Amino acid sequence: MTKPKSAYSIPTKKGKLDTHIFVVWVDNEAGVLARVVGLFSGRGYNIESLAVAEIDQAKNISRITIVTTGTPQVIDQIKLQLKKLVPVHKVADFKREDKKVIFKEMALLKVVANKKKIEKCIKACKSFNPVILDKTKLSTVIQITALRREIDKMSKRLKPLGLVSTSRTGAIAMTRGAEIFK
């Protein structure tokens, strides 16, 4: 007889975790976000970031972008489970490495420092489309758009230069080229 290890739901071989970005088109109605988020928490899926906003006022459609990690089997399940929700119209799913898709996050960085340091900060942000939203003698608020890891890096780099507060969005995604996702 083989050794009795165990059965029901003991995690077997754990597959490799991939990061995926889901784009979900939903009816913009009360509770729809709770449905989507509740699906993730209820089934033990993980949410790295989340961005939601209405994109079509006439049709009342919102677009939810969710960054998540999971084994291929879990990613597959997330997609199929999302599609079952009544207010969900369509679901797109992209690998983070996908070259055909643009991913962007935005961050607002508040720096409180002397003029020299502030200048340094703005310079450091140069390659991430910095926009100065506010400036005083003692402080500045810089808006940048970049990838998640780039923003991570920037916040680390700007800390010693007087970064006191960071506010950032979840990732949003758009395919490159003329095609649109159907």
Added chain:
Amino acid sequence: MSKLYSGAEIVFKCLEDQDVNFIFGYPGGAVLPIYDELKNHSSIKHILVRHEQGAGHAAEGYARSSGKPGVVLVTSGPGATNVVTALTDAYMDSVPLVCISGQVPTHLIGTDAFQECDTTGITRPCTKHNWLVKDIKDLSRILHEAFIVATTGRPGPVLVDIPKDIQFAKANYSKPKKEKKLNGKSNNKFDQNDIDELISLISKAKKPVIYTGGGVINSGPEASKTLREFVRLTGFPITSTLQGLGAFPGDDNQFIGMLGMHGTYEANNAMHDCDLLINIGARFDDRITGKIDEFSPKSKKVHIDIDPSSINKIIKVDLAIVGDVNEVMKTTIKNLSKKQNTLKDSNKQRISKWWEQIQKWRTKDSLGFVNSDETIKPQHAVQRLYELTKNQDTFITTEVGQHQMWAAQHYKFNKPNRWMTSGGLGTMGYGLPAAIGVQIAHPDKLVVDIAGEASILMTMQEMSTAVQYNLPIKIFILNNQYMGMVRQWQELLHEKNYSESYSEALPDFVKLAEAYGCKGIKAENPDELDIKIKEMVDHDGPVIFDCHVDPNENCFPMIPSGKPHNQMILGPNDKEENKITGKGKALV
């Protein structure tokens, strides 16, 4: 200008247009306008339960035995929270329910008003979809949509929460729209290529097995007919999950019994050793698969299901066909008989060795038990019940536990929709209210709830309902004075430490029956069993049958947790010491 109706009137107009004849409910402050309107609609009968959970299960019993959606009406707050167990149960077992709940008036929502709760928030994870109606203009559209969502695709429960002011407000009524495009939520688009591949697998298989589930029942009685044809045509052995029983005749030679944790030796071994596994409308539940790594290791797996999210959820399959199982089987049969007339014979030859092997397994007689002259063995009681009721069209419901498994093992079902049991959620207390729902749908048929003494006490109050509407349900209690399944697990896993599993201070069920105004019967020894069962069946009215059975009997065969299909524990005759050790202990 078209006529304006109040919200309460609109509710009933919708129910009428959806051909609803019965609602199961319990009144309360926040649904009073709807209850007030009840008197004006004679085609709809309200069944007053004694607890909202009972309303939910009764509606489930009604739905599962009739194929129509069950309708529940409850009040806000506790009314809604009490029905949550039944909604979850229906969600797990794919039963179409439409639950209408009252809510506090819109201006009070969010103020912690009397009997207020976040009903849509609480029921969101246990319904297919739910709605809070905030505008009277949406009410008729939402109610019609609720019926569509509940009954299409993989069926399930839905809930519509209607604030009290909306029930009073007035609006136009709109009739249900025919053929509404439902957001692509019901899937029935399968490819000819899939069917071709299935047929090629069928014609190559040497050790095939068909594994069917509740999906065949849900697809309608037509699907059971198609399944029979499909099984005859292929000559393959067929096993079924708990929920699928009745789709194929239980006494047929091609049927090798239920599979899974308490399935037969032949069914589980066939699952393990097969080279082709055709899953029709089942979902690879963990009570079925046993150890996932060693689940049917040598087989090509085919999964036919209407719910795409069931595919590859637990077991990776080689061929997935998403669609209504009836349609898929029909198309397959058409292609099979068109292409190969000789298939039947060639199949028979190819799989004859496989059948020989199955016959060998069958000789183990895994459902066997040591009968006794002194005490009633629970298996014997179920067998006698079957023998004495099989000549009429009998509907069986159960509670949850050992008695449920014995009922599944020893009662043979020949038709679909005759077997109502809580499989997914495993809700003790399901059977009695479910029996009420079944009896409502089939007033002239025999309805028996095979129960345990612990389960039955959870929803005992519904006997009042049965008496009120003179529903002649029979509650057949296999009374072993234990939460038997709990005790069995404690025996196997916890060194016989029977912690809190003894049914202390049981009521006298005969007196209890009399107190409710129905008949009580008690049987204590095997000699009187048959006469008393006959007395129960012949009595025109509800009966509680207190059948005292051997308290130490365990439910075998069994796949212990941590084991694959081919390592079952057989009954007391099986000498092999087969104890659960190590990690298996942590898992139920």
